[in-house]
Amino acid sequence: MSMTIQAPALRQKVAAVIEAAGSKPEEAKTVADNLVLANLSGHDSHGVGMLPRYVDAVLEGGLKPNSHAKVTLDGGALLAVDGKRGYGQVVGEQAMALAMARAKELGSCVMALAHAHHLGRIGHFAEMAVSHGLVAIHFVNVMSRPTVAPWGGADARFGTNPCCIGIPLKGRQPFILDFATSRVAQGKMRVAHNEGRQVEAGLLIDEHGQPTTNPGVVVVPQSAGLFGALMPFGEHKGSGLAVACELLGGALTGGGAWHKQHDGSRSVYNGMFTILVDPQKLGTRSSFEKEALAFVDWIKQSPPGPESEGVMIAGEPERKARKAREKDGIVVDDTTWGEIVASGVKVGFRVAL
Secondary structure, three states: EEEEEEHHHHHHHHHHHHHOOOOOOHHHHHHHHHHHHHHHOHHHHHHHHHHHHHHHHHHHHOOOOOOOOEEEEEOOOOOEEOOOOOOHHHHHHHHHHEEEEHHHHOOOEEEEEEEEOOOOOOHHHHHHHHHHOOOOEEEEEEEEEEEEOOOOOOOEEEEEEEEEEEEEEOOOOOOEEEOOOOOOOHHHHHHHHHHOOOOOOOOEOOOOOOOOHHHHOOOOOOOOOOOEOOEEEHHHHHHHHHHHHHHHHHHHOOOOOOOOOOOOOOOOOEEEEEEEEOOHHHHHHHHHHHHHHHHHHHHOOOOOOOOOOOOOOOHHHHHHHHHHHHHHHHEHHHHHHHHHHHHHHHHHOOEEE
């Protein structure tokens, strides 16, 4: 079963729980807005279903409400930022604001963000950059229980380690490529498990390393307390990109890479290695704008393939989903809603429809 909730009401309820967990109102609103935007964009994996985990992380002490991003190195076009274990939606925006200002001033900026709690949908940060005319590239690692098996392996060794690229297109909506390096996001398996659904073949292996369609293998402990694993997309290619995200987003930023047993904590930390470029400062803005539009037009002229509505560029599905869900509301399954209500109880707030 499920229910449909309009975005404004959902934002209000989520913000109230976050504020009850210790955040100031402005922070609670920022986090709630970000989570609901993920739902509106069609990415329920990064939406309000994350709230129970955030509350648990706050209560455990791993997520620090009202923390602020701190610059630990300022090298002009090179910035190192410590997220101080604060809400990623907040410290991520703060770090991006610093990096965007520097890129507009100097033409480019390389920003290394470490120790942020779960950043959420990375496409949000690319959308921030392209709104200022900047090209953005993000490599992100995940410091939590491993959920993805390396290609050729039979158990989980790293996270879903997302990669994201944002490119502005003059006079049009931007290109926003935002994807997990696993075949599917971990959160989508949580949603499928909560809804009682099986998933398509080829996405998962169980705790014995065998193929399965049961999403619960990566959500709840299986036999002997073990978990299964997601598979990387594109075989060795996705696996290699996931490793690159770990080395850049984790090791290079100073946030650390994953190489230990999980202690059962609910916190999820991200490191993000970001490259921003201003085409205006690069001196190619005019030709870039012209050639980018010409290329997009070229690929969109391809005839629709079988069972396809035609070519879409990255970012279009999310914008289409937002338009529909703003109108029709956001569907939340009963299990997820029950977890949200329970998280409110933990911090002394009663969530009601």
